[in-house]
Amino acid sequence: MDDYILKMTNISKSFGEVQALHNVNFVVGRNEVVGLLGDNGAGKSTLIKIVTGYHQPTSGEIEFDGRKLKGITVAQARDELGIETVYQERALADQQTLWRNIFMGRELTTKAGFLDVGRMRQETQRLMQGSMGFTSSAVTPDSVVSTFSGGEKQGVAITRALYFEAKLIILDEPTMGLSLSETRKLLDFVRDIKRAGKACIFIDHNVFHVYSVADRVVVMDRGTIAGEFYTKDITLDQLMEKMYRVAQTGSLD
């Protein structure tokens, strides 16, 4: 028995005729940054969506924080278990205000479901100065998200994930569309997650990014795990060579 926050055993997932995942065994340590690499269609996003409760596995078992999961919903995964995700698409509602986006799906309420708008605005204001790094006075909790740049939107999505005290933070292609300095901020953020004692799953196409922050790298190919390496045991060049070989031949060696 080891100290895993997440343990997925023999996970398979089919969508009708298409088998997206086939007998995947995937674990994440309590304070580990795991990089998930693989080409398009390898099954990375599907695997992640199973962890977050968006999809149910066709077969296999999931254990989170020692607890066996069955039929968990997205809201449960997030609120009860502490799994936060920053999605590729950022999962923001562009026409809505900042505070509505931060609290999307878990609005702070008083009794009978009535919104505690004041508190949500207050918290958003606090977060704005702190982690989101909005310094201009022109941005308020009522600013509409569509006015933000790609990096700022990323900041919103990330802050949202951090705010709610997650145990596991999943980043799905977070560097997409970011400038160089924004990318660097993001990689620093991943290092902060590790320093905060949490676990992180980091999916990216860019092997360089993943290698620079991950403790362990898991390579997926066509719905299965092709192999895994501790970053301290392999150089970046070696890793890239293996990735290339997987793409060409379907196996690591």
Next chain:
Amino acid sequence: MGPKYPELAHKYLGPVQASFEPIRRLLRKFGLQIGIVVAGLIIWTVFCIASPDTFLGYNIYGAIMSTTPFFAMMALVLTMVVISAEMDLSFPAVMAFGVAIFCLVLEGATALGWNYSISLTLATLSCFLAGLGAGLLNGFIVVRIGIPSLVATIGTQFFWRGIVVVIMNGSGRSLVSTQGTVLHGALVGRLGGLVPAQMLWTIAIAIVVWIFLNRHKFGAHVYLVGDKVESARLMGVNVPRTKIMVFAAMGLMASFAGLVASLEVLYFWLNLGEGHMLTTLSSVFLGGTSVFGGTGTVFGTFVASFIIALINPGIIAAGLSGFWTQVIYGLIIVLAVTMHAVLRKRLV
């Protein structure tokens, strides 16, 4: 117009222009509401000038207050439907279906010899349940079966209209017997001899819809679902439940509006609702609700319904032939929707 990054306003513009920033911020937040009120005031002023006899007396406002509620009430709830990026075109037929059930239950209960008040209460509850049921059916078809709401509700509109004709055997019903009852007074009585009760109901409904849309978790979810449904789903919002509840509310409101409209004229016409499709939809869009979902306000729809109500009498009182009504309607709607689109682009 205006800098893209307002915080730079102080740097690149003079202090005077930069001081417009708080005004700009206010416009950004309430632009839609301010726009519709300004438009309404302009139209009303034009009518007052064109025919002061009509528009500076009470009678026209009494008439507007007694008839506008029929579609204004539905427009308020339809606003929620459109914000959630759905559409409901079945409401005129559901109006009729609700009242048809009302008439049949009333007839049946009185035939059984039951006390009239009890029969009326039963009939009223049945009417609302019928509307709620029709709304839930819409929700079910759209959410569980997956048919786009525009098509689904065109279908249910035909369906309920047909059901009404069948169960009523092709003829309407007199509602004269409801005169003087508590129900009649509560729904369409004249308070102080002047204010039609339906007007107060409309205001109450506007307040309730506003509270649920803006101060309740349900409303927050309606906006999120309409804005980007996938984002909402990924963030754990119960999208199916939100949509079904919105359709159910619309069905319920349609039956309520139908009952009010029928009690006002003391007759149930089989084609009840047919005239309300255009006015209801116009109110929703004139009020600034985006057809793509995600934005819209109760206040906008409320003001817009009364602007729509003003147009017809305004045109006639101004001496223009009634033929012009359609032209003016169309012009006002196109101009208003354009104004909303422009404001949205420039202020955000």
